[in-house]
Amino acid sequence: IEGMIHTIIYSTDRLQQNPKDYEARASLAWVAALALSGIAHAGQPGSDSTPHALEHGIGALDDRVAHGAGLAVVFPAWMEYVHQENQHIFSRWAKNIWQTNSPHEAISRFRTKIRDWGHPVNLKELGIHSDMFPAIAKNAYQLGLPSIVKSLSEEDYLNILKSVEG
Numbered sequence: 001i002e003g004m005i006h007t008i009i010y011s012t013d014r015l016q017q018n019p020k021d022y023e024a025r026a027s028l029a030w031v032a033a034l035a036l037s038g039i040a041h042a043g044q045p046g047s048d049s050t051p052h053a054l055e056h057g058i059g060a061l062d063d064r065v066a067h068g069a070g071l072a073v074v075f076p077a078w079m080e081y082v083h084q085e086n087q088h089i090f091s092r093w094a095k096n097i098w099q100t101n102s103p104h105e106a107i108s109r110f111r112t113k114i115r116d117w118g119h120p121v122n123l124k125e126l127g128i129h130s131d132m133f134p135a136i137a138k139n140a141y142q143l144g145l146p147s148i149v150k151s152l153s154e155e156d157y158l159n160i161l162k163s164v165e166g
Contacts, residue, residue, distance in 0.1 A: 001040045001041075002093075002096045002097060004031045004034060004035060004040060005097050006097065007027055007028070007030075007031045008028065008031055009097075009113065010024075010027075011024040011025075011027045011028040011031070012024075012028065012117060015028070016116075016117060016118075047146075047148065048146065048147055048148040048149045049145035049146050049147070050078050050082075050140075050145065050147050050149075050152060050157075051071055051074050051075040051078045052071070052145060053140040053141075053143045053145040053157075054070075054074040054078065054136070054140045054157060054160060054161070055067055055070035055071050055074055056139065056140065056143060057135075057136040057137065057138075057139035057140035057143070057157070058070045058074070058123075058126070058128060058136055060136075060139045061128075061132055061135055061136060061139070062126075062127065062128060062132070064127065065126050065127070065128070069119060069120060069126060070126065072114045072119045072120065072121065073120055073121060073122060073123055073125075073126060073164055074160065074161075074164065076107050076110050076111050076114070076121075076164075077160050077161075077163050077164040078160055079103070079107050079110075080104070080107050080163065081156070081159065081160050081163065082149045082150045082152075083103040083104075083107070085149050085150040086149050086150075087103070089149070090103035090106075091103055093106060094106030098110065121164070122164045122165065122166030123161065123164055123165055123166055124165060124166030125166055130162070130165055133158055133161045133162065133165075134158065136157070136161055137154050137155075137157035137158040137161060138154060140154075140157045141153070141154040141157050
């Protein structure tokens, strides 16, 4: 998985410099296909789908928000919310991807990278307002997607959304 993440970052950085970089596009397409195939989790208990549930909750109410743009906002927020539940995984991610021993610092660097790529990092920038949060949280919770790191309540979903209101 870490190799895939490095490829995504490297390829996206290259594409920011040259959108016609065929090799970077091909690498990004290949790693996306691998990620979607589930092969990265072969032999593992699976992946935590909480960020996807949150983003689907957003998309159910506002179809102007692309799935990736929504994930760019809610994925770091979810990580911030649950990283204490499995410090080993998040510390490893912090060290191997962002060259820091601090998950909190790694999440900050992740958000900075997302911002550097020109993407929103909070819900206000996506056009999502706080009056929508209860419905988004309810939609996300009712999806019932797997939560491997920490089982979350509807209130937890709401708290994650509030943390990135903007």
